[in-house]
Amino acid sequence: MSFSSDEVNFLVYRYLQESGFLHSSYVFGIESHISQSNINGALVPPAALLTILQKGLLYTEVEWSVGEDGEVARPIEGLSLIDAVMPEVKPPKPVVKTEPCKPGVDSTAPTATNANSNVKAEIKVEPGTVNAGATKSSSSTTGTTTPTESTNEVDSSGSAAATANNAASGASNGNGTQAATAGSTNATAPAAGDSSATAASGANKKANSSEPGSSTAVNNTGNANATSTDDAASSTSTNGNSNTSSSAEQPSSGAAPVGAAVSTSNPDTAAAAGGTAAAGAKTSTAAVTIRVGTQPNNVAAGTATAQSSAPSGTISSSTGGTPAPVEAMEIDQSIEIPESKARVLRGHESEVFICAWNPSRDLLASGSGDSTARIWDMSDANTNSNQLVLRHCIQKGGAEVPSNKDVTSLDWNCDGSLLATGSYDGYARIWKTDGRLASTLGQHKGPIFALKWNKCGNYILSAGVDKTTIIWDASTGQCTQQFAFHSAPALDVDWQTNQAFASCSTDQRIHVCRLGVNEPIKTFRGHTNEVNAIKWCPQGQLLASCSDDMTLKIWSMNRDRCCHDLQAHSKEIYTIKWSPTGPGTNNPNTNLILASASFDSTVRLWDVERGSCIHTLTKHTEPVYSVAFSPDGKHLASGSFDKCVHIWSTQTGQLVHSYKGTGGIFEVCWNSKGTKVGASASDGSVFVLDLRKF
Numbered sequence: 001m002s003f004s005s006d007e008v009n010f011l012v013y014r015y016l017q018e019s020g021f022l023h024s025s026y027v028f029g030i031e032s033h034i035s036q037s038n039i040n041g042a043l044v045p046p047a048a049l050l051t052i053l054q055k056g057l058l059y060t061e062v063e064w065s066v067g068e069d070g071e072v073a074r075p076i077e078g079l080s081l082i083d084a085v086m087p088e089v090k091p092p093k094p095v096v097k098t099e100p101c102k103p104g105v106d107s108t109a110p111t112a113t114n115a116n117s118n119v120k121a122e123i124k125v126e127p128g129t130v131n132a133g134a135t136k137s138s139s140s141t142t143g144t145t146t147p148t149e150s151t152n153e154v155d156s157s158g159s160a161a162a163t164a165n166n167a168a169s170g171a172s173n174g175n176g177t178q179a180a181t182a183g184s185t186n187a188t189a190p191a192a193g194d195s196s197a198t199a200a201s202g203a204n205k206k207a208n209s210s211e212p213g214s215s216t217a218v219n220n221t222g223n224a225n226a227t228s229t230d231d232a233a234s235s236t237s238t239n240g241n242s243n244t245s246s247s248a249e250q251p252s253s254g255a256a257p258v259g260a261a262v263s264t265s266n267p268d269t270a271a272a273a274g275g276t277a278a279a280g281a282k283t284s285t286a287a288v289t290i291r292v293g294t295q296p297n298n299v300a301a302g303t304a305t306a307q308s309s310a311p312s313g314t315i316s317s318s319t320g321g322t323p324a325p326v327e328a329m330e331i332d333q334s335i336e337i338p339e340s341k342a343r344v345l346r347g348h349e350s351e352v353f354i355c356a357w358n359p360s361r362d363l364l365a366s367g368s369g370d371s372t373a374r375i376w377d378m379s380d381a382n383t384n385s386n387q388l389v390l391r392h393c394i395q396k397g398g399a400e401v402p403s404n405k406d407v408t409s410l411d412w413n414c415d416g417s418l419l420a421t422g423s424y425d426g427y428a429r430i431w432k433t434d435g436r437l438a439s440t441l442g443q444h445k446g447p448i449f450a451l452k453w454n455k456c457g458n459y460i461l462s463a464g465v466d467k468t469t470i471i472w473d474a475s476t477g478q479c480t481q482q483f484a485f486h487s488a489p490a491l492d493v494d495w496q497t498n499q500a501f502a503s504c505s506t507d508q509r510i511h512v513c514r515l516g517v518n519e520p521i522k523t524f525r526g527h528t529n530e531v532n533a534i535k536w537c538p539q540g541q542l543l544a545s546c547s548d549d550m551t552l553k554i555w556s557m558n559r560d561r562c563c564h565d566l567q568a569h570s571k572e573i574y575t576i577k578w579s580p581t582g583p584g585t586n587n588p589n590t591n592l593i594l595a596s597a598s599f600d601s602t603v604r605l606w607d608v609e610r611g612s613c614i615h616t617l618t619k620h621t622e623p624v625y626s627v628a629f630s631p632d633g634k635h636l637a638s639g640s641f642d643k644c645v646h647i648w649s650t651q652t653g654q655l656v657h658s659y660k661g662t663g664g665i666f667e668v669c670w671n672s673k674g675t676k677v678g679a680s681a682s683d684g685s686v687f688v689l690d691l692r693k694f
Helices: 005-018 022-031 048-065 203-207 267-273 276-281
Strands: 150-154 160-164 236-239 288-292 342-345 352-357 363-368 372-377 387-391 393-396 399-402 407-412 418-423 427-432 437-442 448-453 459-464 469-473 478-483 490-495 500-505 510-514 522-524 531-536 542-547 551-556 564-567 573-578 593-598 603-607 612-617 624-629 635-640 644-649 655-660 665-670 676-681 686-690
Touching: 005 022, 005 048, 352 407, 352 676, 363 407, 363 676, 363 686, 372 407, 372 418, 372 686, 407 448, 418 448, 427 448, 427 459, 459 490, 469 500, 490 531, 500 531, 510 542, 531 573, 542 573, 551 573, 551 593, 573 624, 593 624, 603 635, 612 644, 635 665, 635 676, 644 665, 644 676, 655 686
Parallel strands: 150 387, 236 288, 288 564, 352 665, 448 490, 624 665
Antiparallel strands: 150 160, 342 686, 352 363, 363 372, 372 387, 393 399, 407 418, 418 427, 427 437, 448 459, 459 469, 469 478, 490 500, 500 510, 510 522, 531 542, 542 551, 551 564, 573 593, 593 603, 603 612, 624 635, 635 644, 644 655, 665 676, 676 686
């Protein structure tokens, strides 16, 4: 008999998912590297962990009931799981009395007790007691689908088949995890035939920080705090008035609990993240570190009556001491978006990590852990929510078979004629709007974490776990240049111009590269933990980066150190977005704003010119994975694992619209007209909010 830690971890992961602990299972999957195991999740039956535990209990009952002579001395039934693993509880081995053939228990046997004297000395026999197997989690399907949807399936080979009324494809159970349909080769989702069910588009970046085929995590940089002198953060200063009120509404009485999401795959770096702020003590006149000092009116500062559950976040105080909790506020019923203005799209069989609107038409693309991308026609003329299914297949044994890998990223080109997708199978693909596969881009040696078109639409940029970034020729599908400057997996990329781009990595570095140049033209150092996302401002002059070190930094090509080191979030910052405003944009007279989303359940809006936080948005109660500005920059959409999509006014910081879905939100995005918001969720659902007439 033998078993591996990967097998144990996978069974625990599946138990958490089947029991409805979606966020906990997601975090556990990241930390235990489920995506790197070779276990085929489709072959593992439901409730596998409970089944094997039940068998183990039955064996233990038999073992304890049989005497040394092989006869049943005293039947033991209803043995609890805790008693079974505590050696102090095990009754003494029965001994044979002087009477032949009359096995019994020696009355002089000592009584077993533990150090705390709180364990029963003998096992009670309780016939009829329900055993551990009776606690099996529910996995019944509810069949919540959209019966009027029609589906066109397209695989990677370009063949298509139309399927009408695909009602069975979106069945889900009460826990929000996808259940397999009859006749499907996928036993249970979100495993979807593959063990890598934990990663999200951006979340996927966090799920695999070691090289393919490796059974151990890559120690990206050793100690997260062991940085060289020029890597250290810039000097700190206090901006006491930087944080203004974000909402006129008052907070609720209690703090909402938060799942303690740990985004790093290296536990050492996660522990080090809390102490990285101290790295900013080095003196430098080149940058300013902003710490939010005063508390906004809608935050209960340092309340002593907080509930025992974890607060939704904390705000760093420039005066030191214990940070004040950021409490989730109640949502005004009048701002809730009615169901009549929301269209829920069912079809994906696993988590939907990413979604993006076509820039020219009301087509919404989505990417999922079920190894498919889908294109949904959301035009007003189409009331049936037609979908094209883009199946990601690989060559195996001379045939096209499903890759069973997550679709981690997708992006439309500038005119909306082509869709690029990146997958955990290591391939990028280019699709036409009718669902046909145009090109397959194969050069990465491992999962792809990010993928972007340049503005001209002639190049595609990708980043992968193989530590490289690649510029692809979109017309030929060939690798134009591969950049191997990072020492750990590359997590995100963003174009500065049509030929220059920036990339970030778990190695804590940011490289700026240009096509045709064999070395980085600029390298930014300063983060003390992995860098999750980078974004160039609309003018291409400033680069923003966010990290697990809980800081947001602004960089300029004219300086070696960061221009601003913004420290206000109390947990990892997952993503950032610039507003489409300022010179050179369609909104030249509106100030430029930067939004940051964090695992501390808050979103912050920053005035980058002053380096100050202008609004703190605190209504979410769990980690925020996505933010997106409306095309006019007047509103911000945010999506959180609390299942809520909030729409905020960027001018006042007030919540103006809200909608609660059925799963944790991974991505939010606006259509080009600014009339609709799309969102993708952990339960396999995609939904579109129509904000017209509000």
